Amino acid sequence: MAVLLKINHDGPVTSLGFVTGSSLLLAGVGSYLRVFDYKKSELLSSFSIFSRNKIHGISIHDNVVVLYGGRNLSVLALDQLTSGDSQRDLTSFQKSCDDLIIDIQFSSNYQTDNLIYILTAHNIVIGVSIFLSDSIDLKIQFTKSCSEKSLLYSGSIKVTQDSAIVCAGTVLSGILLWDLNSGKILHNLVGHEGSIFGVKFNQKGDKLVSCSDDRSIKLWDFTTGENLATGWGHTARIWYLSFFNNDTQVLSASEDLTMKIWNINIEPGSDSNSNKFSLNYTQNVESHIGKHIWSCDIQQDQLLSVTGGNDGKICLHDISTKFAKNSKSKQFSYSLNQLSLNYEIFNKNDVIKNFVNFNDKGLLLTTSLGNLFLIKDNFQKFELIKKESNLNNQFSIINHQFQNNHIVILTSTTADQLILKFDNDLNIIEKKLLNILTDVNDYPYFKITNTFKFSNDNNDDNDNEKEKEKEILNILFESPNPNNPLIVRTLNLKDLSYSNDPENMWFLPKPQTEKRFIITCIEYSIQKKWLFIGSRFTNLVIYDLSKNPHQMQAWKKISKGDSISNLNIVKCFNDTLLLRIFIKDGIYFLAKITENLNYNNEINEINKIINGFNNLNIDNEKSLFQIEILLENKIAKGGFLEGAFERKSDLKFDTLISKDHENIKSNDLILYGFKSNYFYLYNETKNYEIWNNMCGGSHRSWKLFIDSDDTQIKGKFMYTKSNSIIISSFGYEDKLKFKEPVLLEGTHGREIRDLSISKKSYKFSNSNSKEILYKHLVSVSEDNSLKLGRFFSNGSIKNIWFERIHVSGLQKVKFINEEFICSSAAREEFFIWRVQDLEIVDKPLIYCYDKLKPFSSNPDLRVMDFDTILIFDNKNLVGFIFATVYSDSSIRVFYYDLKLKQFNLIISDFYKTCCVMNSKFIINDKLNKIYLCISSTDGHLVIYDVENTSKEEGELEVKKLSKMVMRKELHQNSIKSMVVENKSCEYGSGNEYYIITGGDDNGLILSRFSIDVKTGEENIEIETLIRDGASSTITSISLSGKRKDDLKIRLIVTSVDQIVRLYEIDQEKNEMVLIDKEYTTVADTGCSSICEFEDKEYCVIGGTGMSVWKINNDE
Amino acid sequence: MGKGSKDKRDLYYRKAKEEGWRARSAFKLLQLDEQFNLFEGVRNVVDLCAAPGSWSQVLSQKLNCIDSSSSSKIVAVDLQPMSPIPGVECIQADITHPKTLERILGIFNGQLADFICSDGAPDVTGLHDIDEYIQAQLILSALQLTTCILKPGGTFVAKIFRGRDIDLLYSQLGNLFEKVICAKPRSSRSTSLESFIVCINYKPQKDWKPKLTLNQSTEEFFKDANLGRAKLSESLENNLPFEERVVAPFIACGDLSSYDSDATY
């Protein structure tokens, strides 16, 4: 039995096919076929189809499914794929053909002739008949070609009633059309530049579309061969093209990650021959990350499309014009002009300033000229409530509250307040005029710029408190004068009056900041009575209103950016509160805020201001609140981030070998904001845009209402545009074509450079309180992102956070203990991340704890690798020692102080002039020795003696590396991978180490490094040298943590040749031998990591995609 | 960060500019020559996939073509146009098309070539199966020409990408040459999959006469060559046919003291 057992694969989606007349979708993910019920958003089964090639095409005819890729094809019965307990490994059905397959189509008489046409890359069509009985028999009937056998990059066969037309896309810009029966060339369409990547007929058979290296789309007339129109819009190559919607539209999908919908416009000429055609794209859909949408299909009846990306994601799209993006929402617009026609004469220059939406029953509007009016009765009736021309007395500021009562509070700059109470039909049942300053004599010149209401809109679970709070509403008044405090007063909703009780009146001093303190958002916890205020220039303030007098703490300039756009309480616990903080420029945080119960309430300490979040130098004992960042991230899109909400979604567990549908609830984070001229909703967890609206920009007065249910995100986006108010609703379609747009979540969009798995296992219990184990998996990719996900014990991987803090080419990532991760990249980026998995949040959280400052400005200077020693003081982790190695041959050693967040350079030196690839400490406690072992592009292994460095600060001086103990030439070229393992004491002196290296020269070498106890002399010996350890570059080596028979050390070696090899080191013989090798479907195989779940070992391999293997250590 | 911008910071790129080479690739051929002494006694050469022409420049210099009285012949072929180089005949054509090979044979007019090289790289799509196929086709086309025109004992050098299935190619080449070596010049980045096969001492297949006809795919051309490739079959084969695989010895070339193309300076 094989020692390496394949259990999962995630990677580029290379083909997709809807099954007409059902809700089945077939997807080729590498060499695996996954079958989905797209309506229910369920994975039904997974099959292994080819042993090496990826599935590049799917053709379906009734019950017959033909899959092809490379030189392979497989013919299967649909039943075989849909019956539940069917065989999962179908590789025994694969056949091979002698050339690359470009397209396969069924003949028009398939019922009688059972014939399929196979177009190969040399422009040859093979006719094959299929006999589908117990076994599947294929027989070649004919081979046909035209007189041109040039190499094809693309092609398609258009089956006609009695023959077929072959559309061949050549390497040198021509499209050859030839008749299959006669072999006659009908047209050679020229006009494109570069290789042709796609050519397709329309349904009617009179037109074609094509695309090439030149990024354009061309429309051709089949009868004349004339180029009718050329469409431009994609910024990279196009991989999919098809007509849809009765040949009136064209859909394209591209390397540039967009799916575009093109309209074929016809401008009639004098006769049908002089019609003028044009191609324009009307819609642009982005739902993948990285690079390339490889595959696409259209369900023509339903007007539904599906895209599959290099990121392994599968996304469904509604492409009917009725529901299509942007126009898919019902949109209403009410303009003052319209109103003025029907009712009263309004000034044409009047502009809507602010508005209230009454749960869809009506609107209340204020205007720049002081009008206040109401729209009600299903938007049929308009009523002017007040007209006020004196600017000071105009009610321009609105607060509203409609939980039990529809109450609207309008405020003027002079603090006059108009309070309106409506009934359910929006009739005014109570009206009250107040002035809050009459009770507050201390501030006669108080002008009001803004008011904020706060009460019980958040999800605190204290019901009693909630009930009580429903009766009241706190209003915060802000004045432009920096010396005026903020005033908070409590409005009793029963009698619509302010309480005069000093207990319910607060005067809150503004924090002293250099720039004016302007409030941008507030949030309040009823349970704790904490008021949070966010402002311009990213200041965050907490006022504790439970204490009298209040207490305050402020953080100045918590982040880069212009302002805090939103604050959001996620949860509230005993002494802790989780707060989401959104910075308008696109950064968001999740922070844990804890009250310091030991805090000594001294009067002069009350209003404390701290600089930034990351300044931990202040004595925590002395601050009222402690803030700890759990998560920090940056949105991918750019533009403005305005806020977020959560949405329930199911976590599905599926692998190639088991179909555990343990539906665990987990939340998706939905962000919203503005980008250039539109408003968007973006699913940050699954990385796709849910909805957008071309509202023109972010400067308008706008509001977002969300009322999602379990199946779908629903809501309304409203904004004002000069004298109109526009209400756009989304997610309210009557008939849903699918439940969830993302069928498969995928991995990174580009090649995975490195990955690492936590040692510790975490537990997750589902609704049936069945426990599921998982570990944290972190991966970095060429797309500059770092992903944190869960790796479940059944082999499935779910990504959670997609971190975009790195800006350049990533090299390495490693867990250095359970809580900290380090990652390195070009531009000398070396980041420390902190990962926490707290019971209070449904996901593990990650944020960038610290960054090492670059030493040079060379953007190409890469931190190639690093190693770490943990430093403890009385069993408490206090810091790390890092050894970083660079592409300019430098080697640096740092001590990092965790508490002070400080990097102290201890050693700085150069190896030679080549690029250092690997860095590893060898620590020998017995002999009290630390060595640094490095390897580089010159093929040498070098070991330095690093003197035991004291971790006490102050006495550090930057040294050179003391002594090169060893320098040995092992490989001919670059050493790509290196691991070090302590040889077990039973088999050696205990001062012996195995160093295993893999190179660009295909070599795999086992060396033994030993230190003589008596003399202290070091020695290195090559024990096993395998020249052809692989047939290509060895890219990674991972050590198993288990010893086979207590003796043998096992390791997994990956190479670009896509073979995963398991080697074993016999410690008695000091010998390394190959035990097993398996082909992996992950291309660009570049990294691996081994972990253990309940005594079983698993290996995750990364490259373009990820695959999961079980190591059968009993064999 | 595009590939291009990275190249520009490369030391070899700057060095090529200084020394007047059209591309940094020149150093790859120079370093291969350092190792294998490729040009001794070489007069007639085909440089496939030659644009912008730095290999042709090296060849022109090494074979002394600057001197118009030289009896050497260099033919350079590429899809892209090339500006002229002394002593080099440039053809703009697709090397995978049999017509192109015919044209080259026409130029040599019965004469044999001593050295054939190909630095061809297709437009990479990112889809591995397709890219590998097209790259293999470029090599097979070059090999097609080689079997038609290379004199016994001659040398063939071609760029390869050491991905999966590279062992298949090694094994096929092993049937046509005495020695097949996978060489990696130091000027080629170790982070790139690129390396070069150096095939020394051409020994034509005994019972097979290569016959170039238009309208033939490379598969058909090598049908009877017995190179260990999967054969064209009458019925579609079940499963995968057995294919021989070997690993060619690896040699890094260029002095260790020469620049490291992965290092940052």
Ligand SMILES: C[S@@+](CC[C@H](N)C(=O)[O-])C[C@H]1O[C@@H](n2cnc3c(N)ncnc32)[C@H](O)[C@@H]1O
């Ligand atoms: C790396 S460049 C060659 C550089 C060249 N050796 C030099 O030193 O200047 C690869 C070349 O292969 C060419 N090429 C790719 N496919 C080809 C084909 N089918 N026929 C001819 N040339 C091709 C490309 O046009 C490109 O110029």
